[in-house]
Amino acid sequence: MxxxxxxxxxxxxxxxxxxxxxxxxxxxxxxxxxxxxxxxxxxxxxxxxxxxxxxxxxxxxxxxxxxxGTAATTKRIDRYSTSLLLVLLGIFLVERVTQLSTFPGFYWIDFLILLLMGLLVNLGLAPRYPNVWTIRVHWTGLTIFAILSLISGSVNAFNMGFGLMTTCQFGGLVVVIVLVRKYWHYRSTKTR
Structure with a gap:
């Protein structure tokens, strides 16, 4: 070196x-x-x-x-995460526009959309400011999104209707699968 x-x-x-x-x-x-x-x-x-x-x-x-240096951050927050967030954002936006729901249901979906947009902004900052906090914010934000989506979809929070309820459950389930996959990948590379 x-x-x-x-x-x-x-x-x-x-x-x-x-x-x-x-x-x-x-x-x-x-x-x-x-x-x-x-x-x-x-x-x-x-x-x-x-x-x-x-x-x-x-x-x-x-x-x-x-x-x-910056490669470590971009390795940990890979392009797969960006694709996941963009796909989820697209699905939630389409569902927001096409489904019928109550105003509180729409506000809840708007909150989840803003959370996804915040995570995308965090990913945009990751290469510029490579540190552990950017990574922690990303994975903590994804975990919060998954929990909120699954719970709100399962209990049909705010009487949001079947379409938005299913979208919340689907989005939360996909993020849980990604988080579990990432955790097992992290564990397997840590033991090597």
């Missing part, structure tokens, strides 16, 4: 959150030390790299490996 690659990654993560002076204060080093790390003149020791990883909320591998 060339020290300039490490320096570039350190600079990339630092610029998302802090100035050189602010980071130097947090690590109890001089601003010039931070600058020398980022330009590749020197490298931080392993304990400092661990502190930096904790500060930026990323794994240590993300700081050390050349292929672990």
């Amino acid at each position: 060339a020290s300039t690659e490490l320096g570039a990654r350190l600079k990339q993560f630092r610029q998302q959150q802090l100035t050189q002076t602010a980071l130097a204060d947090k690590l109890h080093v001089s601003r010039q030390t931070i600058s020398s790390w980022e330009t590749g003149r020197n490298q931080p020791d392993i304990s400092t790299i661990t502190q930096l990883a904790a500060l930026y909320a990323v794994p240590v591998d993300t700081l050390l490996r050349a292929d672990a």
Whole structure:
């Protein structure tokens, strides 16, 4: 690993959150030390790299490996997730327009549509701001969407009618399947 690659990654993560002076204060080093790390003149020791990883909320591998920067985020939140959200958004929009329901039922579907749109915006931000929080927001949001969809569809919340009720159940079930699949994939790669 060339020290300039490490320096570039350190600079990339630092610029998302802090100035050189602010980071130097947090690590109890001089601003010039931070600058020398980022330009590749020197490298931080392993304990400092661990502190930096904790500060930026990323794994240590993300700081050390050349292929672990933004690629790590896009690997964890893959294109499959974007396709899933777009398909679900399309289904919910079509159902919103074509089905008859009560006003509270429509408001509920509008809320679920806004939740899907928020998750899509989060996916759009993931490559630009690669950190653990973007990934956590994505998977937590999907879990909340699945729970709300399944419960509201199962109890026919707000008397939304058969079409919207079925759409909620279907959307929630699909997301649950994706979450279980992703969890098992995560577990299998973690044990290797």
